Amino acid sequence: MGGVRALNPLDAAYAGSKRINAQYGRTYFLATRLLPPERRPAVHALYGFARVADEVVDNPGPDPAGDLLALEGALKSAFDGGPTENPVLLALADTVHRYSIDRDLFSMFLQSMRMDLTVTDYADMDELARYTHGSAGVIGLMLLPVLGTVSPEAAPHAAALGEAFQLTNFLRDVGEDLDRGRVYLPADHLAAFGVDRDRLTFARAHGPDRAVRQAVAHFAAVARARYREAEPGIGLLDPVSRPCVATAARLYRAILDEIAEAGYDVVTRRAVVPTGRRAALAAPGIARCVLARVARTRGPAPGA
Template sequence: MPSAGPAELDAAGITDPALRAAYTACRELNAVHGRTYFLATRLLPPERRPAIHALYGFARHADEIVDDLGDGRPAADRAVELDALAGQLGTALEGGPAAHPVLAAVADTAARYRIDRQHFTDFLVSMRMDTWVTDYPTFDDLARYVHGSAAVIGLQVLPVLGTVVPRAEAQAPAAALGVAFQLTNFLRDVGEDLDRGRVYLPADELAAFGVDRELLAWCRRTRRPDPRVHRALAYLVARTRAVYRRAEPGVAMLEPVSRACVACAFTLYRGILDEIAEAGYHVLHRRVTVSTRRRVAVALPGLARALVARARS
Protein backbone atom coordinates (compact mmCIF):
# COMPACT_ATOMS: atom_id res chain seq x y z
CA MET A 1 0.00 0.00 0.00
CA PRO A 2 1.15 3.59 -0.57
CA SER A 3 1.96 5.82 2.35
CA ALA A 4 -0.85 7.86 3.81
CA GLY A 5 0.31 11.04 2.13
CA PRO A 6 0.44 13.11 5.35
CA ALA A 7 2.11 16.00 3.52
CA GLU A 8 -0.89 16.22 1.18
CA LEU A 9 -3.29 16.22 4.12
CA ASP A 10 -1.23 18.86 5.90
CA ALA A 11 -1.18 21.01 2.77
CA ALA A 12 -4.95 20.68 2.46
CA GLY A 13 -5.46 21.72 6.09
CA ILE A 14 -7.04 18.38 7.04
CA THR A 15 -6.18 17.96 10.72
CA ASP A 16 -8.94 15.82 12.26
CA PRO A 17 -7.49 12.30 12.81
CA ALA A 18 -10.64 10.47 11.69
CA LEU A 19 -10.92 12.59 8.57
CA ARG A 20 -7.24 12.06 7.78
CA ALA A 21 -7.79 8.31 8.05
CA ALA A 22 -10.81 8.59 5.73
CA TYR A 23 -8.85 10.47 3.09
CA THR A 24 -6.00 7.98 3.43
CA ALA A 25 -8.39 5.11 2.71
CA CYS A 26 -9.53 6.87 -0.46
CA ARG A 27 -5.93 7.50 -1.51
CA GLU A 28 -5.15 3.81 -1.16
CA LEU A 29 -8.18 2.88 -3.28
CA ASN A 30 -6.98 5.23 -6.01
CA ALA A 31 -3.42 3.89 -5.86
CA VAL A 32 -4.51 0.25 -6.11
CA HIS A 33 -7.40 0.44 -8.56
CA GLY A 34 -6.85 3.64 -10.56
CA ARG A 35 -3.20 3.56 -11.54
CA THR A 36 -3.50 6.04 -14.38
CA TYR A 37 -5.65 8.43 -12.34
CA PHE A 38 -3.33 8.11 -9.34
CA LEU A 39 -0.27 8.87 -11.44
CA ALA A 40 -1.97 11.90 -12.96
CA THR A 41 -3.12 13.11 -9.53
CA ARG A 42 0.52 13.22 -8.40
CA LEU A 43 0.97 16.14 -10.82
CA LEU A 44 -1.51 18.30 -8.88
CA PRO A 45 -0.43 20.61 -6.06
CA PRO A 46 -0.42 18.55 -2.84
CA GLU A 47 -3.33 20.44 -1.29
CA ARG A 48 -5.67 19.43 -4.13
CA ARG A 49 -4.83 15.73 -4.24
CA PRO A 50 -6.90 14.55 -1.26
CA ALA A 51 -10.11 15.84 -2.84
CA ILE A 52 -9.45 13.90 -6.05
CA HIS A 53 -8.69 10.79 -4.01
CA ALA A 54 -11.97 11.24 -2.11
CA LEU A 55 -14.04 11.56 -5.28
CA TYR A 56 -12.34 8.53 -6.80
CA GLY A 57 -12.72 6.56 -3.57
CA PHE A 58 -16.46 7.16 -3.42
CA ALA A 59 -16.94 6.20 -7.07
CA ARG A 60 -14.89 3.05 -6.56
CA HIS A 61 -16.82 2.14 -3.40
CA ALA A 62 -20.14 2.37 -5.24
CA ASP A 63 -18.76 0.55 -8.28
CA GLU A 64 -17.63 -2.38 -6.15
CA ILE A 65 -21.19 -2.85 -4.89
CA VAL A 66 -22.43 -3.54 -8.41
CA ASP A 67 -19.35 -5.23 -9.89
CA ASP A 68 -18.15 -7.58 -7.15
CA LEU A 69 -19.88 -10.66 -8.50
CA GLY A 70 -17.79 -13.08 -6.49
CA ASP A 71 -19.97 -12.62 -3.42
CA GLY A 72 -22.94 -14.29 -5.12
CA ARG A 73 -25.48 -11.65 -4.10
CA PRO A 74 -28.51 -11.18 -6.38
CA ALA A 75 -29.00 -7.91 -8.24
CA ALA A 76 -31.91 -6.96 -5.99
CA ASP A 77 -29.65 -7.03 -2.95
CA ARG A 78 -27.14 -4.82 -4.70
CA ALA A 79 -29.87 -2.31 -5.53
CA VAL A 80 -30.91 -2.25 -1.87
CA GLU A 81 -27.30 -1.63 -0.85
CA LEU A 82 -27.01 1.23 -3.33
CA ASP A 83 -30.20 2.76 -1.94
CA ALA A 84 -28.70 2.51 1.52
CA LEU A 85 -25.51 4.14 0.26
CA ALA A 86 -27.53 7.01 -1.22
CA GLY A 87 -29.18 7.59 2.15
CA GLN A 88 -25.86 7.43 3.98
CA LEU A 89 -24.31 9.87 1.52
CA GLY A 90 -27.21 12.28 2.00
CA THR A 91 -26.70 12.16 5.75
CA ALA A 92 -22.97 12.79 5.40
CA LEU A 93 -23.48 15.66 2.96
CA GLU A 94 -25.85 17.26 5.45
CA GLY A 95 -23.10 17.17 8.07
CA GLY A 96 -24.28 14.04 9.85
CA PRO A 97 -22.24 10.97 10.77
CA ALA A 98 -20.58 9.04 7.98
CA ALA A 99 -21.30 5.32 7.80
CA HIS A 100 -18.06 4.61 5.89
CA PRO A 101 -14.68 6.38 5.64
CA VAL A 102 -15.14 7.20 1.93
CA LEU A 103 -18.39 8.98 2.78
CA ALA A 104 -16.65 11.12 5.38
CA ALA A 105 -13.96 12.11 2.90
CA VAL A 106 -16.27 12.80 -0.03
CA ALA A 107 -18.69 14.81 2.12
CA ASP A 108 -15.80 16.94 3.36
CA THR A 109 -14.59 17.44 -0.22
CA ALA A 110 -18.08 18.35 -1.43
CA ALA A 111 -18.34 20.98 1.30
CA ARG A 112 -14.87 22.41 0.72
CA TYR A 113 -15.35 22.80 -3.02
CA ARG A 114 -19.12 23.36 -3.09
CA ILE A 115 -19.73 20.46 -5.44
CA ASP A 116 -23.31 20.21 -6.68
CA ARG A 117 -25.10 17.37 -4.87
CA GLN A 118 -27.01 16.54 -8.04
CA HIS A 119 -23.80 15.11 -9.50
CA PHE A 120 -23.72 12.46 -6.77
CA THR A 121 -27.42 11.73 -7.26
CA ASP A 122 -26.94 11.27 -11.01
CA PHE A 123 -23.94 9.02 -10.40
CA LEU A 124 -25.90 6.69 -8.12
CA VAL A 125 -28.77 6.54 -10.63
CA SER A 126 -26.34 5.08 -13.18
CA MET A 127 -24.92 2.69 -10.59
CA ARG A 128 -28.46 1.41 -9.97
CA MET A 129 -28.85 0.83 -13.71
CA ASP A 130 -26.00 -1.68 -13.48
CA THR A 131 -28.21 -3.85 -11.26
CA TRP A 132 -30.81 -4.41 -13.97
CA VAL A 133 -29.66 -3.09 -17.38
CA THR A 134 -27.50 -5.56 -19.32
CA ASP A 135 -27.25 -3.91 -22.73
CA TYR A 136 -28.02 -0.70 -24.58
CA PRO A 137 -29.96 -0.68 -27.86
CA THR A 138 -28.59 2.66 -29.10
CA PHE A 139 -25.89 5.18 -28.32
CA ASP A 140 -28.57 7.52 -26.98
CA ASP A 141 -29.59 4.83 -24.50
CA LEU A 142 -25.97 4.40 -23.47
CA ALA A 143 -25.56 8.18 -23.15
CA ARG A 144 -28.13 8.26 -20.36
CA TYR A 145 -26.04 5.79 -18.40
CA VAL A 146 -22.74 7.49 -19.25
CA HIS A 147 -24.01 10.88 -18.07
CA GLY A 148 -24.25 9.63 -14.51
CA SER A 149 -21.34 7.22 -14.56
CA ALA A 150 -18.81 9.48 -16.28
CA ALA A 151 -19.88 12.99 -17.34
CA VAL A 152 -20.74 14.00 -13.78
CA ILE A 153 -17.32 12.79 -12.60
CA GLY A 154 -15.76 15.41 -14.85
CA LEU A 155 -18.13 17.98 -13.37
CA GLN A 156 -17.30 16.90 -9.81
CA VAL A 157 -13.56 17.37 -10.21
CA LEU A 158 -13.83 20.70 -12.05
CA PRO A 159 -14.12 22.83 -8.86
CA VAL A 160 -11.06 21.06 -7.44
CA LEU A 161 -9.00 21.70 -10.57
CA GLY A 162 -10.10 25.30 -10.93
CA THR A 163 -10.62 27.23 -14.15
CA VAL A 164 -9.36 30.42 -15.79
CA VAL A 165 -12.69 30.89 -17.55
CA PRO A 166 -16.19 30.98 -16.04
CA ARG A 167 -16.80 27.46 -14.74
CA ALA A 168 -19.94 27.08 -16.85
CA GLU A 169 -17.80 27.48 -19.97
CA ALA A 170 -15.52 24.62 -18.92
CA GLN A 171 -18.29 22.20 -17.99
CA ALA A 172 -18.98 20.79 -21.47
CA PRO A 173 -15.37 19.73 -22.18
CA ALA A 174 -14.99 18.44 -18.60
CA ALA A 175 -18.06 16.26 -19.04
CA ALA A 176 -16.83 15.14 -22.46
CA LEU A 177 -13.51 14.04 -20.99
CA GLY A 178 -15.29 11.95 -18.39
CA VAL A 179 -17.32 10.34 -21.17
CA ALA A 180 -14.19 9.72 -23.27
CA PHE A 181 -12.53 7.94 -20.36
CA GLN A 182 -15.63 5.82 -19.79
CA LEU A 183 -16.02 4.86 -23.45
CA THR A 184 -12.34 3.89 -23.46
CA ASN A 185 -13.00 1.65 -20.46
CA PHE A 186 -15.92 0.01 -22.28
CA LEU A 187 -13.70 -0.82 -25.26
CA ARG A 188 -10.82 -2.04 -23.11
CA ASP A 189 -13.02 -4.10 -20.77
CA VAL A 190 -15.57 -5.51 -23.21
CA GLY A 191 -14.53 -9.08 -22.41
CA GLU A 192 -14.66 -8.61 -18.64
CA ASP A 193 -18.02 -6.88 -18.92
CA LEU A 194 -19.35 -9.85 -20.87
CA ASP A 195 -18.40 -12.05 -17.92
CA ARG A 196 -20.55 -9.77 -15.74
CA GLY A 197 -23.46 -10.20 -18.14
CA ARG A 198 -23.22 -6.68 -19.58
CA VAL A 199 -22.46 -5.15 -22.97
CA TYR A 200 -21.79 -1.42 -22.96
CA LEU A 201 -21.41 -1.15 -26.74
CA PRO A 202 -24.58 0.06 -28.55
CA ALA A 203 -26.39 -2.91 -30.06
CA ASP A 204 -27.50 -1.09 -33.20
CA GLU A 205 -23.98 0.04 -34.03
CA LEU A 206 -22.63 -3.46 -33.48
CA ALA A 207 -25.42 -4.88 -35.65
CA ALA A 208 -24.38 -2.58 -38.51
CA PHE A 209 -21.20 -4.67 -38.70
CA GLY A 210 -22.94 -8.03 -38.16
CA VAL A 211 -21.95 -8.26 -34.49
CA ASP A 212 -24.13 -9.22 -31.54
CA ARG A 213 -23.65 -10.39 -27.97
CA GLU A 214 -23.38 -14.03 -29.01
CA LEU A 215 -20.52 -13.32 -31.42
CA LEU A 216 -18.67 -11.28 -28.80
CA ALA A 217 -19.05 -14.11 -26.30
CA TRP A 218 -17.84 -16.63 -28.88
CA CYS A 219 -14.71 -14.56 -29.58
CA ARG A 220 -13.99 -14.30 -25.86
CA ARG A 221 -14.55 -17.99 -25.25
CA THR A 222 -12.50 -19.24 -28.22
CA ARG A 223 -9.94 -16.40 -28.25
CA ARG A 224 -10.36 -16.29 -32.00
CA PRO A 225 -10.58 -12.99 -33.93
CA ASP A 226 -13.46 -12.16 -36.21
CA PRO A 227 -13.30 -9.50 -38.96
CA ARG A 228 -16.79 -8.26 -38.10
CA VAL A 229 -15.76 -7.56 -34.51
CA HIS A 230 -12.57 -5.93 -35.78
CA ARG A 231 -14.54 -3.51 -37.95
CA ALA A 232 -17.08 -2.73 -35.24
CA LEU A 233 -14.43 -1.99 -32.62
CA ALA A 234 -12.42 0.10 -35.08
CA TYR A 235 -15.51 2.21 -35.72
CA LEU A 236 -16.20 2.64 -32.00
CA VAL A 237 -12.57 3.54 -31.32
CA ALA A 238 -12.79 6.24 -34.00
CA ARG A 239 -16.01 7.51 -32.46
CA THR A 240 -14.35 7.68 -29.04
CA ARG A 241 -11.41 9.61 -30.48
CA ALA A 242 -13.93 12.23 -31.61
CA VAL A 243 -15.10 12.61 -27.99
CA TYR A 244 -11.49 13.22 -26.92
CA ARG A 245 -11.26 15.95 -29.54
CA ARG A 246 -14.32 17.64 -28.05
CA ALA A 247 -12.78 17.42 -24.60
CA GLU A 248 -9.28 18.62 -25.49
CA PRO A 249 -9.95 22.40 -25.43
CA GLY A 250 -10.96 22.06 -21.80
CA VAL A 251 -7.36 21.50 -20.66
CA ALA A 252 -6.42 25.11 -21.45
CA MET A 253 -9.48 26.30 -19.51
CA LEU A 254 -8.09 24.88 -16.27
CA GLU A 255 -5.89 26.71 -13.82
CA PRO A 256 -2.24 26.29 -14.91
CA VAL A 257 -1.34 24.18 -11.85
CA SER A 258 -3.98 21.61 -12.86
CA ARG A 259 -3.28 21.32 -16.57
CA ALA A 260 -0.40 18.83 -16.36
CA CYS A 261 -2.53 16.43 -14.33
CA VAL A 262 -5.41 16.39 -16.78
CA ALA A 263 -3.12 16.40 -19.82
CA CYS A 264 -1.34 13.32 -18.43
CA ALA A 265 -4.60 11.43 -17.84
CA PHE A 266 -5.84 12.55 -21.27
CA THR A 267 -2.73 11.28 -23.06
CA LEU A 268 -2.49 7.98 -21.19
CA TYR A 269 -6.17 7.11 -21.49
CA ARG A 270 -6.32 8.03 -25.15
CA GLY A 271 -3.24 5.86 -25.52
CA ILE A 272 -5.36 2.85 -24.55
CA LEU A 273 -7.17 3.31 -27.86
CA ASP A 274 -3.81 3.10 -29.61
CA GLU A 275 -3.06 -0.14 -27.76
CA ILE A 276 -6.41 -1.57 -28.84
CA ALA A 277 -5.67 -0.71 -32.47
CA GLU A 278 -2.14 -2.11 -32.26
CA ALA A 279 -3.61 -5.36 -30.93
CA GLY A 280 -5.65 -5.59 -34.12
CA TYR A 281 -8.81 -5.03 -32.06
CA HIS A 282 -8.41 -8.62 -30.84
CA VAL A 283 -9.01 -7.64 -27.21
CA LEU A 284 -12.00 -9.63 -26.01
CA HIS A 285 -9.81 -12.25 -24.34
CA ARG A 286 -7.36 -9.86 -22.69
CA ARG A 287 -7.12 -6.41 -21.18
CA VAL A 288 -4.75 -4.06 -22.99
CA THR A 289 -2.78 -1.58 -20.90
CA VAL A 290 -0.39 1.30 -21.42
CA SER A 291 3.13 0.16 -20.56
CA THR A 292 5.01 1.44 -17.53
CA ARG A 293 7.61 2.89 -19.87
CA ARG A 294 4.93 4.88 -21.65
CA ARG A 295 3.47 6.06 -18.33
CA VAL A 296 6.85 7.36 -17.22
CA ALA A 297 7.50 8.98 -20.60
CA VAL A 298 4.25 10.93 -20.28
CA ALA A 299 4.44 11.67 -16.56
CA LEU A 300 7.98 13.06 -16.34
CA PRO A 301 7.45 15.97 -18.77
CA GLY A 302 4.12 16.55 -17.04
CA LEU A 303 5.88 16.79 -13.71
CA ALA A 304 8.25 19.39 -15.10
CA ARG A 305 5.34 21.45 -16.42
CA ALA A 306 3.51 21.09 -13.11
CA LEU A 307 6.51 22.31 -11.12
CA VAL A 308 6.93 25.33 -13.40
CA ALA A 309 3.23 26.17 -13.09
CA ARG A 310 3.39 25.93 -9.29
CA ALA A 311 6.46 28.16 -9.17
CA ARG A 312 4.74 30.79 -11.31
CA SER A 313 1.57 30.68 -9.24
Protein backbone atom coordinates in the same frame (compact mmCIF):
# COMPACT_ATOMS: atom_id res chain seq x y z
CA MET B 1 8.65 6.68 25.00
CA GLY B 2 7.65 8.12 21.63
CA GLY B 3 5.43 6.53 19.06
CA VAL B 4 3.73 7.17 15.76
CA ARG B 5 1.06 9.85 16.12
CA ALA B 6 -2.36 8.52 15.15
CA LEU B 7 -4.17 10.35 12.38
CA ASN B 8 -7.37 12.14 13.27
CA PRO B 9 -10.49 10.50 11.73
CA LEU B 10 -10.71 12.90 8.79
CA ASP B 11 -7.04 12.59 7.86
CA ALA B 12 -7.32 8.81 8.18
CA ALA B 13 -10.39 8.88 5.92
CA TYR B 14 -8.51 10.79 3.24
CA ALA B 15 -5.56 8.43 3.58
CA GLY B 16 -7.89 5.47 3.05
CA SER B 17 -9.34 7.05 -0.10
CA LYS B 18 -5.82 7.62 -1.38
CA ARG B 19 -5.04 3.92 -0.90
CA ILE B 20 -8.17 2.98 -2.87
CA ASN B 21 -7.13 5.30 -5.69
CA ALA B 22 -3.57 3.94 -5.72
CA GLN B 23 -4.72 0.32 -5.76
CA TYR B 24 -7.58 0.43 -8.26
CA GLY B 25 -7.03 3.54 -10.40
CA ARG B 26 -3.36 3.54 -11.29
CA THR B 27 -3.80 5.80 -14.29
CA TYR B 28 -5.83 8.38 -12.38
CA PHE B 29 -3.48 8.13 -9.42
CA LEU B 30 -0.39 8.79 -11.53
CA ALA B 31 -2.02 11.85 -13.10
CA THR B 32 -3.20 13.09 -9.70
CA ARG B 33 0.41 13.25 -8.54
CA LEU B 34 0.80 16.23 -10.88
CA LEU B 35 -1.72 18.31 -8.92
CA PRO B 36 -0.63 20.63 -6.11
CA PRO B 37 -0.53 18.52 -2.93
CA GLU B 38 -3.40 20.40 -1.30
CA ARG B 39 -5.80 19.44 -4.12
CA ARG B 40 -4.97 15.74 -4.32
CA PRO B 41 -6.99 14.52 -1.29
CA ALA B 42 -10.24 15.78 -2.82
CA VAL B 43 -9.60 13.81 -6.01
CA HIS B 44 -8.82 10.71 -3.95
CA ALA B 45 -12.09 11.18 -2.02
CA LEU B 46 -14.14 11.43 -5.21
CA TYR B 47 -12.41 8.39 -6.71
CA GLY B 48 -12.86 6.41 -3.50
CA PHE B 49 -16.60 7.01 -3.47
CA ALA B 50 -16.98 6.09 -7.15
CA ARG B 51 -15.06 2.89 -6.52
CA VAL B 52 -17.22 1.93 -3.55
CA ALA B 53 -20.38 2.38 -5.64
CA ASP B 54 -18.82 0.45 -8.55
CA GLU B 55 -18.08 -2.47 -6.25
CA VAL B 56 -21.73 -2.69 -5.22
CA VAL B 57 -22.79 -3.32 -8.83
CA ASP B 58 -19.73 -5.15 -10.20
CA ASN B 59 -19.33 -7.53 -7.27
CA PRO B 60 -22.85 -7.56 -5.86
CA GLY B 61 -24.02 -9.10 -2.63
CA PRO B 62 -27.43 -10.72 -2.08
CA ASP B 63 -29.26 -7.37 -2.36
CA PRO B 64 -27.28 -4.87 -4.49
CA ALA B 65 -30.32 -2.59 -5.01
CA GLY B 66 -30.73 -2.39 -1.24
CA ASP B 67 -27.00 -1.79 -0.82
CA LEU B 68 -27.12 1.13 -3.27
CA LEU B 69 -30.13 2.57 -1.50
CA ALA B 70 -28.34 2.29 1.82
CA LEU B 71 -25.25 3.96 0.34
CA GLU B 72 -27.38 6.83 -0.96
CA GLY B 73 -29.03 7.28 2.43
CA ALA B 74 -25.67 7.24 4.21
CA LEU B 75 -24.32 9.73 1.66
CA LYS B 76 -27.19 12.17 2.25
CA SER B 77 -26.74 11.88 6.00
CA ALA B 78 -23.00 12.57 5.70
CA PHE B 79 -23.68 15.57 3.45
CA ASP B 80 -26.12 16.91 6.05
CA GLY B 81 -23.49 16.67 8.76
CA GLY B 82 -24.66 13.43 10.34
CA PRO B 83 -22.19 10.98 11.87
CA THR B 84 -20.76 8.29 9.63
CA GLU B 85 -18.60 5.27 10.30
CA ASN B 86 -17.71 4.98 6.60
CA PRO B 87 -14.34 6.72 6.09
CA VAL B 88 -14.92 7.13 2.34
CA LEU B 89 -18.12 9.07 3.00
CA LEU B 90 -16.41 11.12 5.71
CA ALA B 91 -13.70 12.26 3.28
CA LEU B 92 -16.24 12.82 0.50
CA ALA B 93 -18.56 14.95 2.65
CA ASP B 94 -15.62 17.14 3.66
CA THR B 95 -14.57 17.51 0.00
CA VAL B 96 -18.09 18.40 -1.13
CA HIS B 97 -18.38 21.04 1.62
CA ARG B 98 -14.87 22.41 1.07
CA TYR B 99 -15.29 22.84 -2.69
CA SER B 100 -19.06 23.50 -2.83
CA ILE B 101 -19.64 20.58 -5.22
CA ASP B 102 -23.22 20.21 -6.47
CA ARG B 103 -24.80 17.38 -4.46
CA ASP B 104 -27.27 16.59 -7.27
CA LEU B 105 -24.36 15.21 -9.30
CA PHE B 106 -24.07 12.30 -6.87
CA SER B 107 -27.73 11.41 -7.31
CA MET B 108 -27.18 11.31 -11.08
CA PHE B 109 -24.14 9.09 -10.59
CA LEU B 110 -26.01 6.63 -8.39
CA GLN B 111 -28.88 6.50 -10.89
CA SER B 112 -26.45 5.21 -13.53
CA MET B 113 -25.12 2.69 -11.02
CA ARG B 114 -28.70 1.43 -10.59
CA MET B 115 -28.94 0.96 -14.34
CA ASP B 116 -26.08 -1.54 -14.12
CA LEU B 117 -28.29 -3.76 -11.96
CA THR B 118 -30.97 -4.18 -14.63
CA VAL B 119 -29.71 -2.93 -18.02
CA THR B 120 -27.47 -5.36 -19.88
CA ASP B 121 -27.55 -3.90 -23.42
CA TYR B 122 -27.92 -0.50 -25.09
CA ALA B 123 -29.90 -0.14 -28.29
CA ASP B 124 -28.13 2.96 -29.58
CA MET B 125 -25.64 5.68 -28.72
CA ASP B 126 -28.34 7.95 -27.25
CA GLU B 127 -29.25 5.30 -24.69
CA LEU B 128 -25.60 4.79 -23.84
CA ALA B 129 -25.04 8.55 -23.56
CA ARG B 130 -27.68 8.79 -20.84
CA TYR B 131 -25.77 6.16 -18.89
CA THR B 132 -22.29 7.60 -19.49
CA HIS B 133 -23.30 11.12 -18.50
CA GLY B 134 -24.37 9.86 -15.09
CA SER B 135 -21.55 7.37 -14.65
CA ALA B 136 -18.68 9.49 -15.98
CA GLY B 137 -19.69 12.92 -17.29
CA VAL B 138 -20.78 14.05 -13.83
CA ILE B 139 -17.42 12.92 -12.42
CA GLY B 140 -15.78 15.53 -14.65
CA LEU B 141 -18.24 18.11 -13.33
CA MET B 142 -17.54 17.09 -9.70
CA LEU B 143 -13.83 17.61 -10.30
CA LEU B 144 -14.11 21.09 -11.80
CA PRO B 145 -14.30 22.98 -8.47
CA VAL B 146 -11.26 21.03 -7.26
CA LEU B 147 -9.23 21.64 -10.40
CA GLY B 148 -10.27 25.28 -10.74
CA THR B 149 -11.20 27.04 -13.96
CA VAL B 150 -10.64 30.34 -15.74
CA SER B 151 -13.96 30.11 -17.61
CA PRO B 152 -17.44 28.71 -16.97
CA GLU B 153 -17.28 27.25 -20.48
CA ALA B 154 -15.11 24.42 -19.12
CA ALA B 155 -18.09 22.37 -17.90
CA PRO B 156 -19.18 20.64 -21.15
CA HIS B 157 -15.56 19.81 -21.97
CA ALA B 158 -15.06 18.31 -18.50
CA ALA B 159 -18.12 16.12 -18.95
CA ALA B 160 -16.90 15.09 -22.41
CA LEU B 161 -13.52 14.02 -21.02
CA GLY B 162 -15.16 11.90 -18.34
CA GLU B 163 -17.26 10.23 -21.01
CA ALA B 164 -14.19 9.69 -23.22
CA PHE B 165 -12.52 7.89 -20.31
CA GLN B 166 -15.65 5.77 -19.89
CA LEU B 167 -15.81 4.83 -23.58
CA THR B 168 -12.16 3.79 -23.34
CA ASN B 169 -12.99 1.64 -20.32
CA PHE B 170 -15.85 0.01 -22.23
CA LEU B 171 -13.48 -1.01 -25.01
CA ARG B 172 -10.75 -2.21 -22.66
CA ASP B 173 -13.23 -4.28 -20.61
CA VAL B 174 -15.41 -5.85 -23.34
CA GLY B 175 -14.40 -9.38 -22.33
CA GLU B 176 -14.86 -8.84 -18.59
CA ASP B 177 -18.21 -7.13 -19.13
CA LEU B 178 -19.37 -10.07 -21.24
CA ASP B 179 -18.55 -12.34 -18.33
CA ARG B 180 -20.82 -10.14 -16.18
CA GLY B 181 -23.58 -10.38 -18.77
CA ARG B 182 -23.21 -6.81 -20.03
CA VAL B 183 -22.57 -5.32 -23.46
CA TYR B 184 -22.03 -1.56 -23.38
CA LEU B 185 -21.28 -1.13 -27.09
CA PRO B 186 -24.57 0.03 -28.70
CA ALA B 187 -26.40 -2.67 -30.64
CA ASP B 188 -27.14 -0.53 -33.70
CA HIS B 189 -23.45 0.32 -34.20
CA LEU B 190 -22.46 -3.32 -33.72
CA ALA B 191 -25.12 -4.42 -36.20
CA ALA B 192 -23.59 -2.17 -38.85
CA PHE B 193 -20.63 -4.57 -38.81
CA GLY B 194 -22.73 -7.73 -38.52
CA VAL B 195 -21.90 -8.14 -34.82
CA ASP B 196 -24.24 -8.91 -31.93
CA ARG B 197 -23.98 -10.28 -28.39
CA ASP B 198 -23.80 -13.89 -29.60
CA ARG B 199 -20.93 -13.09 -31.94
CA LEU B 200 -19.05 -11.30 -29.17
CA THR B 201 -19.63 -14.25 -26.85
CA PHE B 202 -18.28 -16.64 -29.47
CA ALA B 203 -15.26 -14.36 -29.96
CA ARG B 204 -14.68 -14.37 -26.20
CA ALA B 205 -14.14 -18.13 -26.40
CA HIS B 206 -12.50 -18.48 -29.81
CA GLY B 207 -10.95 -15.11 -30.64
CA PRO B 208 -12.29 -12.15 -32.63
CA ASP B 209 -13.07 -12.41 -36.31
CA ARG B 210 -12.71 -9.60 -38.84
CA ALA B 211 -16.16 -8.16 -38.18
CA VAL B 212 -15.58 -7.92 -34.43
CA ARG B 213 -12.21 -6.24 -34.96
CA GLN B 214 -13.80 -3.72 -37.35
CA ALA B 215 -16.55 -2.92 -34.85
CA VAL B 216 -13.98 -2.35 -32.09
CA ALA B 217 -11.92 -0.13 -34.39
CA HIS B 218 -15.04 1.92 -35.05
CA PHE B 219 -15.70 2.43 -31.34
CA ALA B 220 -12.06 3.37 -30.80
CA ALA B 221 -12.56 6.12 -33.40
CA VAL B 222 -15.71 7.26 -31.56
CA ALA B 223 -13.72 7.48 -28.31
CA ARG B 224 -10.91 9.43 -29.98
CA ALA B 225 -13.48 11.91 -31.32
CA ARG B 226 -14.77 12.39 -27.77
CA TYR B 227 -11.25 13.21 -26.58
CA ARG B 228 -10.99 15.84 -29.32
CA GLU B 229 -14.24 17.39 -28.11
CA ALA B 230 -12.87 17.52 -24.57
CA GLU B 231 -9.39 18.84 -25.35
CA PRO B 232 -10.21 22.59 -25.61
CA GLY B 233 -11.44 22.47 -22.01
CA ILE B 234 -7.97 21.74 -20.63
CA GLY B 235 -6.88 25.28 -21.47
CA LEU B 236 -9.84 26.61 -19.47
CA LEU B 237 -8.62 25.02 -16.23
CA ASP B 238 -6.46 26.63 -13.58
CA PRO B 239 -2.91 26.49 -15.01
CA VAL B 240 -1.63 24.35 -12.13
CA SER B 241 -4.28 21.71 -12.93
CA ARG B 242 -3.73 21.53 -16.68
CA PRO B 243 -0.70 19.17 -16.58
CA CYS B 244 -2.66 16.66 -14.47
CA VAL B 245 -5.68 16.56 -16.77
CA ALA B 246 -3.62 16.60 -19.98
CA THR B 247 -1.55 13.69 -18.66
CA ALA B 248 -4.66 11.72 -17.67
CA ALA B 249 -6.04 12.18 -21.19
CA ARG B 250 -2.71 11.15 -22.71
CA LEU B 251 -2.51 8.03 -20.55
CA TYR B 252 -6.07 6.97 -21.34
CA ARG B 253 -5.63 7.58 -25.06
CA ALA B 254 -2.64 5.26 -24.83
CA ILE B 255 -5.05 2.45 -23.92
CA LEU B 256 -6.66 2.98 -27.33
CA ASP B 257 -3.19 2.74 -28.88
CA GLU B 258 -2.61 -0.57 -27.10
CA ILE B 259 -5.96 -1.85 -28.37
CA ALA B 260 -4.99 -0.92 -31.93
CA GLU B 261 -1.58 -2.58 -31.57
CA ALA B 262 -3.33 -5.77 -30.42
CA GLY B 263 -5.33 -5.84 -33.65
CA TYR B 264 -8.47 -4.63 -31.84
CA ASP B 265 -8.75 -7.84 -29.84
CA VAL B 266 -10.57 -6.75 -26.69
CA VAL B 267 -12.47 -9.99 -26.13
CA THR B 268 -9.64 -12.37 -25.24
CA ARG B 269 -7.29 -9.85 -23.65
CA ARG B 270 -7.35 -6.61 -21.66
CA ALA B 271 -5.24 -3.76 -23.00
CA VAL B 272 -2.72 -2.47 -20.48
CA VAL B 273 -0.23 0.36 -21.01
CA PRO B 274 3.20 -0.88 -19.87
CA THR B 275 4.72 0.86 -16.85
CA GLY B 276 7.65 2.27 -18.82
CA ARG B 277 5.37 3.78 -21.41
CA ARG B 278 3.14 5.30 -18.74
CA ALA B 279 6.17 6.97 -17.19
CA ALA B 280 7.27 8.32 -20.56
CA LEU B 281 3.79 9.70 -21.24
CA ALA B 282 3.70 11.38 -17.84
CA ALA B 283 7.14 13.01 -18.18
CA PRO B 284 6.00 16.07 -20.21
CA GLY B 285 3.26 16.69 -17.66
CA ILE B 286 5.81 16.68 -14.84
CA ALA B 287 7.84 19.38 -16.61
CA ARG B 288 4.75 21.53 -17.25
CA CYS B 289 3.62 20.98 -13.66
CA VAL B 290 6.90 22.38 -12.32
CA LEU B 291 6.73 25.39 -14.63
CA ALA B 292 3.13 26.13 -13.67
CA ARG B 293 3.94 26.04 -9.96
CA VAL B 294 7.00 28.26 -10.42
CA ALA B 295 4.89 30.75 -12.38
CA ARG B 296 2.25 30.81 -9.63
CA THR B 297 4.90 31.34 -6.95
CA ARG B 298 6.48 34.25 -8.79
CA GLY B 299 3.20 35.85 -9.77
CA PRO B 300 2.51 37.69 -13.04
CA ALA B 301 5.33 39.52 -14.73
CA PRO B 302 5.15 43.37 -14.63
CA GLY B 303 2.83 44.59 -17.34
CA ALA B 304 1.36 41.16 -17.97
